[in-house]
Amino acid sequence: MKNIKEEIIDGYKIKYKKHIFSKNIKITLSKDLTVLVTMPIFCSYKIARDFLYKNFEKIKNFKINKKTYTPDLKTKFDTLKIIKSDILKIQKKKEYIYFYYPKNEDFNSDKIQNKLKEAYKKALKTEAKNYLINRIDFLAKKHNFKYNKIALKNQKTRFGSCSIKNNINLNINLMLYDTEVIDYVLIHELVHTKIKNHSQNFWIEVEKYCPKYKILRKKLKETPVYNC
Numbered sequence: 592m593k594n595i596k597e598e599i600i601d602g603y604k605i606k607y608k609k610h611i612f613s614k615n616i617k618i619t620l621s622k623d624l625t626v627l628v629t630m631p632i633f634c635s636y637k638i639a640r641d642f643l644y645k646n647f648e649k650i651k652n653f654k655i656n657k658k659t660y661t662p663d664l665k666t667k668f669d670t671l672k673i674i675k676s677d678i679l680k681i682q683k684k685k686e687y688i689y690f691y692y693p694k695n696e697d698f699n700s701d702k703i704q705n706k707l708k709e710a711y712k713k714a715l716k717t718e719a720k721n722y723l724i725n726r727i728d729f730l731a732k733k734h735n736f737k738y739n740k741i742a743l744k745n746q747k748t749r750f751g752s753c754s755i756k757n758n759i760n761l762n763i764n765l766m767l768y769d770t771e772v773i774d775y776v777l778i779h780e781l782v783h784t785k786i787k788n789h790s791q792n793f794w795i796e797v798e799k800y801c802p803k804y805k806i807l808r809k810k811l812k813e814t815p816v817y818n819c
């Protein structure tokens with residue numbers, strides 16, 4: 592196994608693996624909290640490692656997928672505070688979402704983890720409703736695009752889509768990305784209201800409204816896809 596290097600960071604077992612078919616560095620988290628970093632043959636371990644370190648905080652959040660929520664979990668605008676209490680209760684106050692759970696319950700039990708997942712998903716959706724919908728409307732007006740309806744989804748792989756009728760779907764997990772990356776996705780879908788394919792003209796149009804789109808697109812592809 593000469594192509595595998597391993598290390599432990601913050602209790603996570605990290606495995607680096609070169610793969611002949613890899614085009615980019617990709618990070619996946621398995622159920623046992625092993626982080627697998629796959630990279631192209633010609634990519635150095637140092638580059639892969641730097642990339643992992645840069646994204647490590649995000650990868651920790653990736654635990655969300657695996658139903659192991661940690662205290663002080665963040666959405667874009669709020670922090671989730673987890674407090675032992677007498678009852679199970681979720682409350683939003685200012686920039687905090689308080690999650691109270693009964694003292695006698697195991698925090699990692701399916702019951703508590705599912706409730707927490709529900710609370711987190713709800714918080715993301717609320718933020719997406721406020722932020723994404725206002726932002727796409729702002730960008731559409733600014734650049735003179737017309738869309739029909741906006742729907743919010745919780746998807747694993749797609750960040751957005753635009754139908755023939757110009758109904759736009761947006762992924763609530765976008766809320767976990769930088770504002771610039773979100774803007775790129777919104778512009779991408781807005782340009783689809785005029786050009787349905789990914790032709791050269793499409794990308795020329797995207798670049799007009801989002802000059803940094805190539806970097807932002809790369810960022811979106813490189814960071815793990817969240818799904819809460």
Ligand SMILES: [Zn+2]
Pocket residue numbers: 779783789
């Ligand atoms: Zn597209």
